[in-house]
Amino acid sequence: MCHMATRWLSDDEREAWKHLNLMQLQLNALLGRELADDGLSYQDYLVLAGLSDAPDNRVRLTELGCQLGWEKSRVSHHVSRMEQRGLVAKVKCPTDRRGSFVVLTDEGRRAIAAAAPGHVDTVRRHFIDLLTPEQISTLDDIARTVLDHLPKR
Amino acid sequence: MCHMATRWLSDDEREAWKHLNLMQLQLNALLGRELADDGLSYQDYLVLAGLSDAPDNRVRLTELGCQLGWEKSRVSHHVSRMEQRGLVAKVKCPTDRRGSFVVLTDEGRRAIAAAAPGHVDTVRRHFIDLLTPEQISTLDDIARTVLDHLPKR
DNA sequence: CCAGGAAAGAAGACATGTCAACTACCGGGG
DNA sequence: CCCCGGTAGTTGACATGTCTTCTTTCCTGG
Numbered sequence: 001m002c003h004m005a006t007r008w009l010s011d012d013e014r015e016a017w018k019h020l021n022l023m024q025l026q027l028n029a030l031l032g033r034e035l036a037d038d039g040l041s042y043q044d045y046l047v048l049a050g051l052s053d054a055p056d057n058r059v060r061l062t063e064l065g066c067q068l069g070w071e072k073s074r075v076s077h078h079v080s081r082m083e084q085r086g087l088v089a090k091v092k093c094p095t096d097r098r099g100s101f102v103v104l105t106d107e108g109r110r111a112i113a114a115a116a117p118g119h120v121d122t123v124r125r126h127f128i129d130l131l132t133p134e135q136i137s138t139l140d141d142i143a144r145t146v147l148d149h150l151p152k153r
Numbered sequence: 154m155c156h157m158a159t160r161w162l163s164d165d166e167r168e169a170w171k172h173l174n175l176m177q178l179q180l181n182a183l184l185g186r187e188l189a190d191d192g193l194s195y196q197d198y199l200v201l202a203g204l205s206d207a208p209d210n211r212v213r214l215t216e217l218g219c220q221l222g223w224e225k226s227r228v229s230h231h232v233s234r235m236e237q238r239g240l241v242a243k244v245k246c247p248t249d250r251r252g253s254f255v256v257l258t259d260e261g262r263r264a265i266a267a268a269a270p271g272h273v274d275t276v277r278r279h280f281i282d283l284l285t286p287e288q289i290s291t292l293d294d295i296a297r298t299v300l301d302h303l304p305k306r
Numbered sequence: 307c308c309a310g311g312a313a314a315g316a317a318g319a320c321a322t323g324t325c326a327a328c329t330a331c332c333g334g335g336g
Numbered sequence: 337c338c339c340c341g342g343t344a345g346t347t348g349a350c351a352t353g354t355c356t357t358c359t360t361t362c363c364t365g366g
Contacts, residue, residue, distance in 0.1 A: 006270040013281050016289045019296030024177045025222040026303055032324090043352080062314065069178040074353055076315055081351085098314040098361045117159040128166050130298050136169045138291045143172030145283050150179055185354095196322080215344065227323055229345060234321085251331045251344040313362075323352070332343075 027127060034122050038115040043078060044087065045119060048104065048112040051088065057104040060093065064102060087111055180280060187275050191268040196231060197240065198272060201257065201265040204241065210257040213246065217255060240264055 009017065032042040040048070050064055051057050059067075065075040079102050082088045087108040093099040104112075128136070162170065185195040193201070203217055204210050212220075218228040232255050235241045240261040246252040257265075281289070 006273055007277060008273055009276070009281065012286075012293065013289060016293035016296065017276065017280070019293055019300060021177075022222045023296040023299050024174075026300065029222075029324095030303070041351085060314085069175045069182075071354065072315070073317085073355075076317085077353075080316085093314095096314080096362075098359095100315075120159055120161060123162070123170065124160060126302065127299055128162065128170070130302055131295060133165075135291060135295050136166060138288060139295065140165065140169035140172055142284060142288050142292065143169070143176040146176050146280055147172060147179065149279065149283055150183070194321085213344085224324065225345070226325075226347085229347085230323075233346085246344095249332075249344080251329095253345075308366095309364100311362105311364090314360085315358100316360105317356100317358080319355090319357105321352100321354075324350085326347100326349095328345105328347080330344085330346100332341105334340095334342105336337100336339085 030126060031119065031122060035115055035119060038111065038118070040111060040115050044082060045112065045115060047078065047082060047102070048087065048108055049116075051102060051104040051108070052112055057109075058091065058101040060099055060101055062099070082108075183279060184272065184275060188268055188272060191264065191271070193264060193268050197235060198265065198268060200231065200235060200255070201240065201261055202269075204255060204257040204261070205265055210262075211244065211254040213252055213254055215252070235261075 028042060031045075035042055035045055046068055047064065050067055051059060061075050061079065062072060064070075064079075065072050068075075070078075079088060079090065083090060086105060089103045089105050091101045091103050093101055131139075181195060184198075188195055188198055199221055200217065203220055204212060214228050214232065215225060217223075217232075218225050221228075223231075232241060232243065236243060239258055242256045242258050244254045244256050246254055284292075
C-alpha cells in the first residue's frame with residue numbers, strides 16, 4: 001500500500017476554483033431564466049444554436065453530443081423532448097441505418113431567431129463586456145489546455 | 154417598439170465562451186465519476202466540504218446555499234437526501250426557530266476524509282497543475298468581476 | 307464471406323434540479 | 337400590542353441528467 005502526502009490546494013488556487021464554479025453556476029442560472037421568457041431552456045437554446053450553425057441545419061446526434069459535451073443518452077432524451085414540442089425533427093441517415101440527423105424545424109428556427117438577440121445581449125452584458133480582450137484570450141487558452149489534456153472518454 | 158442591432162459575439166469571444174462551458178462540463182463530469190468510487194456525488198462532496206470548513210462543522214441551510222450558489226429548495230432537497238444516508242444531520246437553531254443547521258456526522262466526516270485526497274489530486278492533475286500561477290490569478294479576477302456584477306437575486 | 311467487437315440510438319429506472327406554493331416564524335411601525 | 341411584509345425552510349409536481357441495458361447496424365480480421 002503506497003501513500004503519498006496529498007498536495008492540498010493553496011488559498012489562491014482554492015479561491016480561483018471556487019469562484020470559477022460559482023460564476024459558471026450563476027451565469028447558467030441567469031441565462032436559463034432569461035430564456036424562459038421565450039419558452040426555451042438554456043439547453044434547448046444550445047441545441048438550436050448547434051443546428052443553426054450546421055450545414056443544412058442538421059447534425060447527427062452523436063456529433064451534437066460531442067460538440068456540447070453531453071452524454072449520448074442525454075442528447076437522445078433531450079432531442080426527443082424537443083421533438084415532441086416541434087422544435088426539431090429526427091431524420092434517419094440514409095448512409096448509416098443506425099443513426100439519425102436532428103434537423104431544425106420552422107418552429108425551431110422561429111424560436112431561436114426570437115431568443116438569440118436577448119440571449120447574446122445577456123452574455124455580453126454579464127460576461128464578455130466585463131472582460132478585457134486579454135482576459136478573454138487567456139480564458140480560451142486555459143480552457144483549451146484543460147480540454148486537450150482531458151482523458152478521451 | 155425600439156430596436157437595436159444585436160452585437161453578435163466575435164469568433165474569439167464565441168470560442169472562449171464555448172470552450173469555457175465545455176471545460177466546466179467535462180471537469181464536473183470527471184470529478185463526479187471519480188467520486189462515485191467513494192460513494193459520493195460531486196454535490197455531496199461540496200456540501201461535506203462546506204461543513205468541514207465551517208466552525209463546529211455546522212452551517213445554516215441558507216448560508217450553505219449562498220456559498221454554493223444553490224437555490225434554497227435545492228439545498229433543502231439535497232440535504233434531506235444526505236440526511237437519509239447519514240452523512241449529515243439537521244439541528245434546529247435555538248435562536249431562530251424558523252431555521253436549522255446542517256451538521257457533519259461521524260459518517261460524513263469519514264466519507265469526506267476518504268474522498269478528499271483523491272478528489273484534490275484530480276483537481277490538480279486535470280486543472281490546477283496545467284496552469285501557470287498567472288493564469289490562475291487571471292481566472293480568479295475574471296470570476297470575481299463577473300460575480301460582483303451579477304444581479305443580486 | 308462471416309463472426310464478433312464496436313458504434314448509434316432508444317428506453318427505463320432512478321438521481322438530481324427547478325419552480326411555485328405553503329407553513330412557521332421574525333421583527334418593525336402604527 | 338398586533339398587523340404585516342419579509343425570511344427560513346419544506347413540499348410536491350415536474351423537468352432534466354445519468355447509468356445501464358438492449359437492439360440494430362456497421363466494419364474488420366481471418
